Amino acid sequence: MSSVSRKPLILGDKTYKDITDDICGPTETFPSKGWFGLFLGAKALFIFYIIIVAIIISTGMGLLGVNHPIAWGTMIVTFVFWIGIGHAGTLISAILFLFRQKWRTSVARSAEAMTVFAVMTAGIFPLIHTGRPWLDFWLLPYPNQRGPLWVNFRSPLLWDVFAVSTYATVSSVFWYVGLVPDLATLRDRSKTKIRRLIYGVLSMGWRGSARDWTHYEMVYLLLAGLSTPLVLSVHTIVSFDFAVSMLPGWHTTIFPPYFVAGAVFSGFGMVVTLLTLVRRAFPVFKDYITIDHMEVMNKIIMTTGMMVGYAYASEFFIAWYSGNPYETYAFINRATGPYWWAYWIMVSCNVIFPQIFWFKRFRRSIPVMFVVSILVNVGMWFERFVITVTSLHRDFLPSNWGMYAWSWYDSAVLFGSFGMFFTIFLLYLRVLPAISIAEVKPVLYVGKKPKHGGQHG
């Protein structure tokens, strides 16, 4: 062991059996009133969302505020928002794995679950945004009877189709591969026949032989190595949707790194929000998802928040330094024009409020981090709103100016999407182990004196 003593990653005097019992517990007991309350609320919102989406699809996109000149509105803003949320999950599960950050083991499962559910939530938006969702299969290059007329591979919007669908597929598979050994644990613990059957099918007969583990660990490493460039590519390509156009405010080379940093920032905000709730709903998890874990994530929130702040400043500098009047106007208008309030909500939530994490006391305070993590996500939604709407509402020709006609349907799809996300997430907490059992056990003795003499690694 190194001379610097490490803090234990798992609190309490646990044995391997305690870990199994603690983590499997929530899937085997009747849910608490708190869980039911949250679930009923989320489900009511989800049903409301389904109805709203049905109305929008059957009536048309005109119900939303999109029109000339602002043809991209809530659907695109909220799509980018949810995709961005997903990125922190992959950062935790893949990039921190490659960097051998052992603290990730406690939070990786839920963060990765958040990724999968956030991408599911996000994916619906561009499909509805097309206006005729029943023709969405036109997005795919398939042999057809119109020539065949193929998709335009030069369009960033098509790159996005490939990027997001690959991301959804690979992160689901990565998550599932991580789940297999834990599903086998649940299978072997199950008391009833039906549980045994369900977890037996899901675990696919995993037994945990050393030869299987060798292949398993290799595949986990490979998937982490593949997911890392993938996650960077996804938000890069999302930013290309904007950056490849000619519009002032969109046409900037800083977009790919700026979008990726913002995605990680908002994703960590969501991870902190969710994990504070998980810690509250299942107090036994406080020994696994400790204040130390939360503090590390708050440090990442502050760091990425400052990276995003740097990008905001850099955009203004380039707008001035380029000497391009349209570019300069676009940015002055952003901060002082009709949408000044959106800009300043974004700046205060993303750059100013997270600075509170310079103080260790606040970094380790659950109420403070809960509030800041929500503000971060408010700010990041407004960032996408600022980029999309304020750039469109004032372009080159004053005759082409306008405002976004926000309707209550815009609010309904935005808030309704949280109902979808939280319904799935709450169900996940009840039926799957919310902490990776097989990954937590090997780090049980980190920062502790091992009971059985020789400590490996």
Added chain:
Amino acid sequence: MAKRVGGVVGLWDDDHTLVSAAYKVRQAGFVKFDAITPFPVHGMEEAIGIKRSWIPWVTFIMGATGCLAGIWLQYWTSAIDWAVNVGGRPFFSGPAFVPVMFEMTILFAALSSVAALFFACRLPKMDPSIIDPDLTSHKFALFIPENDVGYDAGRVEQLLRQVGAKEVRRISEY
């Protein structure tokens, strides 16, 4: 293990003694034995003598295949089958085709790695024989199959006890 074999299994309560026990079993001349653990135990591959996984080769070859498939798909559809003039750009717009090539590389590599994992571990397995339900929770086992070199049930049981097994069982099929 297409057909199931019987053998002797020894159970342990902790992973550290298991690794040294596995090393001693290997020293005793057994080669086909395996460990069954709830999590990947550090140093186990070396103790049993398991070679590095061959799956990265699959990942590399299928990743390259995915990349070529991406080039071919875009080239054939955009320049050969129905070439459309998009703003005067070349039919084969190399740089614009990079993102899709990249995504196809990752998709092929990732899915085929997982397929290779399933193949290597012979998953999905219908009705796996479970020696002890605690082996996915807090117990650890060494399993010496009856077709291993120099197998003798009595001798193997004695060996497993000698190297520290808390419990030794004969099983008819694994």
